[in-house]
Amino acid sequence: MARVFGFLRRPTVRIELPRLRPRVDPASYPRVNLEDLTPEVIPYLGQAAYVQLAVFEEVSDAIEGAPDVPSKQRLTSPAGKALDKYERLVAELRRLVDDPNAVIGPFTPGIDRYRALVKGSDWHEQLLSVYLTAGILDDFFTLLASGLPGDVSGRCIAILRADTGRDTIADVLSEAISADRMLGSRLALWGRRVVGDTLLVARSAIHLSGNPASDEQRIEPVFTEIVAGHTRRMDRLGLTA
Template identity: 45%
Template sequence: MVRWFWQRDKAPKRTLALRSRGDLGDATRVDFAELAPELDTFLGQAAYLQLGYFETLTRLIRGTLELSEKEALSRAAGAALTKHREIVEIIRSRGDDPTQVMLPFREQLDAFRRKTIGVRPRETLLAVYITAGMLDDFYRAVASSYGDVGARVVEILSADDETHEIVEIIQATITSDEEWRSLLSMWARRLVGDTILVARAALRPGPLAIDDEKRVEPVFTELMGAHARRMDAMGLAA
């Protein structure tokens, strides 16, 4: 029987802190009882998400004709695979089987990834950049709940993801054709909704109580602020 984020025994109060790629200043800290999942759940999801980014990027590489773009995508894919492998090593160091730890979340996360694959390669490329950025931010925040192991995960997720060239590709695309700017802006807005649902599912199923919403609001405010800065850097409207 699969145990999802919220299906666990009552846990002590934990702390959620969000720090997005070093550009948010002091992290907002939110005390939220029973917020973070169990450690093996967190590690399994974090590892499988990175594997998913790698898979999507490698598919884009196969469909790309321009050699310079293939090289840019290969570097981003390599960075995602490195993160995956390093989280897998943490799982192994705890005496667990990485495949068994990741397997319960494969179906749910594959479904999310399918929803974020666009009709056109540029949409899919933007999807990887947007969803990986937002969820890396969120998982770094959740990682603050796990002491030294969490600190190591923060270090892994904060490493260079080699996506600056993806930004350049998107910028060149929207500069060449103004219709792309409108299309990708609308696509990004759809991506945000699906990605926030994944993050909120880590908190608890269903609507939060009013007091809980107030306590967790600063986290999502910072999450959206970091997203807006990424969009601005590409020349897209958030």
């Protein structure tokens, strides 16, 4: 655990963020053997659960900060669905341990620190952060889930792949960007800004062998796939990733 958070505080591996859409279709990349990267099921569930709780809290915070009732209304579905995913992941944990909170607890300082970094300085930046970072982390934890043992693998994939309700967040942002070109430029910068910190959180969840060179090689295809998903979300908003 200490090593994981040590890593979060002091990244030693530079993460290359593609500034352009990847030229190669990510589907053509060789799939990595995820069993090598997937952490133990219990810490996996603890971290994945807390990520969903964090998404819920950020969307709820955006509901509270929304300028009007229609905007609040459009955010209730993503809040409810993140809460539901959190509760389902905690239920998975409860099948394996008596006290899910004891598993989740150690992940909170790192993720809370991360949340403060990517929160954004206004409502639109906050919404963009939730939309992009939750998208990246959902994709990432879904990929990892395929390396989990037995039935829990399929159940976690089903939980994480269930509707997020975040289409409405994208709609709110698209409309705001269409109406205000300056906002679009600012959000494009912000959208690029949050990726690095999010990939560090993702990396902290990966089981590393201790050999930095081979670890890098194993992780690269996963991150390529994840960044492709990020690029699609930026595209949807009309922003250049």
